Amino acid sequence: MSKKSSKWYHSHISDEFVKLANKENWRSRAVFKLKEIDEKYNLITPNSNILDLGSAPGGWSQYASQKDSSVKITAVDLLPMQSIENVNFVQSDIEDFANNFLKKDKFVKIDLVMSDIAPNISGIDSADVPAMLNLADMVAEIALNTLNDSGNLLVKLFQGKGTDNFLKEMREYFEKVKIVKPKASKSNSREIYMLALKLKYKSIN
Numbered sequence: 790m791s792k793k794s795s796k797w798y799h800s801h802i803s804d805e806f807v808k809l810a811n812k813e814n815w816r817s818r819a820v821f822k823l824k825e826i827d828e829k830y831n832l833i834t835p836n837s838n839i840l841d842l843g844s845a846p847g848g849w850s851q852y853a854s855q856k857d858s859s860v861k862i863t864a865v866d867l868l869p870m871q872s873i874e875n876v877n878f879v880q881s882d883i884e885d886f887a888n889n890f891l892k893k894d895k896f897v898k899i900d901l902v903m904s905d906i907a908p909n910i911s912g913i914d915s916a917d918v919p920a921m922l923n924l925a926d927m928v929a930e931i932a933l934n935t936l937n938d939s940g941n942l943l944v945k946l947f948q949g950k951g952t953d954n955f956l957k958e959m960r961e962y963f964e965k966v967k968i969v970k971p972k973a974s975k976s977n978s979r980e981i982y983m984l985a986l987k988l989k990y991k992s993i994n
């Protein structure tokens with residue numbers, strides 16, 4: 790193990806959320822980010838249709854499925870994901886997913902689009918922030934074309950150049966747009982989440 794990966798490994802296993810995720814049998818520490826946001830805003834409601842973009846290893850889908858067994862989840866990731874009850878998993882890039890599935894009108898009534906998608910991080914802000922915004926734009930396009938009237942969107946972003954413009958644009962489509970930084974999101978990271986509540990318009994096309 791290199792010095793850098795050994796340092797990462799030690800800070801990972803001593804992380805309180807990693808310990809809690811292991812103890813409570815969650816697939817990822819990321820579950821605590823969704824849990825905190827959901828406990829405040831009640832995003833996962835009975836019978837809702839949910840799209841989980843960038844879902845692997847599956848913590849968010851697992852949380853939603855366990856919170857309410859009546860929800861239906863479609864989860865998408867480049868990587869494989871072990872099956873979860875009530876979750877239909879599609880292994881795909883989100884762009885291909887949008888082209889191959891959404892155009893067939895299979896997803897007309899989504900209540901919540903949630904995206905924890907992250908690009909491969911280089912550590913260089915001038916590369917990572919635009920890469921994240923590019924993914925967030927794709928997520929927003931999927932959301933704007935699939936959400937029910939009054940549907941909600943939760944998407945991971947990095948703070949940086951261009952992020953304010955993205956938020957400004959989203960404010961045109963949703964009644965409320967908030968920035969949330971759950972406790973499990975590391976304070977030294979640029980990671981934030983945009984929570985856009987109640988879609989006003991059906992499509993950007």
Ligand SMILES: C[S@@+](CC[C@H](N)C(=O)[O-])C[C@H]1O[C@@H](n2cnc3c(N)ncnc32)[C@H](O)[C@@H]1O
Pocket residue numbers: 816817819820842843844845846847848849850865866867868881882883884905906907908
């Ligand atoms: C932080 S992880 C998600 C963790 C997940 N929320 C959980 O709780 O287990 C981000 C995921 O985004 C996926 N991803 C990145 N780019 C993607 C893309 N273009 N299309 C689909 N998935 C992508 C990665 O493969 C990775 O599994």
